[in-house]
Amino acid sequence: MxxxxxxxxxxxxxxxxxxxxxxxxxxxxxxxxxxxxxxxxxxxxxxxxxxxxxxxxxxxxxxxxxxxxxxxxxxxxxxxxxxxxxxxxEKDGPAPTVKAAVEAYVEAYEARQRAASGGILGRRAARGQLGRHVLTDEIADVKLHELTRDALRGWRKRLGERGLAIATVRRISNDFRAALNAAAEEHHNRLPAAFPLEVKAGLASTEQGYSPVAREAQVLPDADVRRIVAAAWEVDGAGGWEGDLGRLVLVLAATGARFSQVARMTVADVQSAQLRLMVPTSRKGKGQKVAKIGVPVGEDVIGALRPAVAGRVGSATLLERWRHKQVTPTKWERVGRGPWGYSAEFSAPWRAITARAELPAGVVPYALRHSSIVRGLREMLPVRLVAALHDTSSAMIEAHYSAFIVSALDELAAKAVVPLTTVPATVSPIKAVR
Incomplete structure (x- = not known):
């Protein structure tokens, strides 16, 4: 033969x-x-x-x-x-596909969001991004056990050809990787042993370089941060927020924390005697983390928060807002108070705040976090301390704010500069005496 x-x-x-x-x-x-x-x-x-x-x-x-x-x-x-x-x-039913894996991941993610926020669905980016860029792509119909690194690399290449920013491609790829890894765990007895390796290799980042321009452009001087806080109180008063909006912006500016962290703070997290706020850590990552981070604040911040803590139990949510119900096409009525749900609720008030503060329309709320981090670096705080206060890592600080670290250390480095050349002495000839 x-x-x-x-x-x-x-x-x-x-x-x-x-x-x-x-x-x-x-x-x-x-x-x-x-x-x-x-x-x-x-x-x-x-x-x-x-x-x-x-x-x-x-x-x-x-x-x-x-x-x-x-x-x-x-x-x-x-x-x-x-x-x-x-x-x-196909042993226990139809072979799972990429589409099924993504849909299951989104459902599980949103269920966790609702459980953590008391039934309020916050971030919808996972559903939107995966729906637009995965479920509408040819890769959605591929069976998981037939998925290869070449197919994943082809998908990522098509993603880049759509004109998306590198950071956006990475975020979508990370969500996609999480969906496939969750499917690998659920269907481990139905998938090849090499499936996780194919996913890891296929979705590995191949884009070179990182552009920190967006972050640097969002670093505001202290004067602009004060204008934002002042404008927040003005918008608060004009809109009948009763202090809810002003306190939210003030805490974001004072702590440099993420919106999702500040929204989970409780009354007990305000430690007036110590002039400190205990900020819950983010839910990012899988490693062991402390539950809360103590961030020093000024007496002005504590004073502004006193109306929000007076007479309330320690477990109550610190920052709340009025909830409204539409009763007619043109009329809304208050139906009770509750915590801030997700960052989209803050978008419209933030636009009004930046307009009143006469800042560019492109300034985002995350600018308060960038500014807080850079403020600590310019005050020559250790990078590790700045990272700990802002619930991030030293590596992330060094990667995204390295220019400000160098600037902050210039003064210290200048003290180590010594003259390295000897200035020749001036010789004056002596006239002979006769």
Whole structure:
């Protein structure tokens, strides 16, 4: 069976050769040539059989339609491996697809969001981004056990060709990776052992460089931060917020924390005697983290928060706002107070605040966090301390704010500068005395 001449001397009919104990490569000789066939035993002990293609009895094999013995042998192994993977994936029902994995991930993510926020669904970016860039792509119909690193790299390439920023591509890829890793955990007995490695290699970041311009442009001087706080109180009064909006902006500016962290603060987190706010850590990452971070604040901040803590239990949410219900097309009425749900609720008031403060429209609330971090660096606080106060890592500080670290240390470094050349003495000739 291994050569064309040898097969020419075989009698008509089926001839088998063992590939492995349960896999056989067959050659069916006919009047006008032969065909390759593969036979294997499945998990139930029954034999399965599939035609590979035409043997190279008349023309040389190309590995696609016509096969030499070596090509047929390789193809037989590939077919058996694929069919066994298919059977494994379909053992408990239809084989899971990329689309199913993404939808399950989004549902689980939003369920966690609701549980953590008392039934309020916050960030919807995972559903929106994955829906636009994964579920509408050809990769959505690929079965998980057939997903390869090449297919994932192709998807990521198509993502980049849509003109998205590098940071956006990375965020979408990270959400996609999380969805696939969750599917790998759920369907571990139905997927190939190498599936996690294929996902890791296929979604690895290949874009070079990082542009910190956006972050640097959002670093505001202290005078602008004060204007924002003052404008927040003005918008608060004009809009009937009763202090809710002003206190929120003040705490964001004073702590440099993320909106999601500040929204989870409780009354007990205001430690007036110590002039300190205890800020809950973010839910980012999987490592062990402290529950809360103590951030020193001024007496002005504590004074502004006193109306929000007076007479309330320590477990109550510190920063709340009025909730409204639409009763007519033009009328809304208050239905009670509750915590801030998600950052989108803050978008419209923030635009009014920046307009009143006469700041560019592109300034985002996260500018308060950037400004707080840079303020600590310029005061020459250790990078590790700045990172701890802002619930991030030293590596992230160094990666995104390195220019400000250098500027802050210039004064200290200047003290180590010493003269390295000797100034020659001035020699004045002495006139001879006669």
């Amino acid at each position: 291994t050569t064309r001449n040898a097969r020419s001397r075989l009698s008509a009919g089926m001839h088998w050769r063992s590939v492995s104990p349960e896999v056989h490569l067959g050659y069916r000789k006919g009047v006008r040539g032969g065909r390759w066939v593969v036979r294997w035993r499945d998990a139930e002990g029954s034999y399965k059989q599939e035609t590979i293609g035409v043997a190279d009895d008349a023309i040389d094999g190309d590995g696609e339609a016509t096969f030499s013995f070596a090509q047929a042998d390789r193809r037989a192994r590939d077919i058996v491996e694929q069919r066994r993977a298919d059977a494994k994936a």
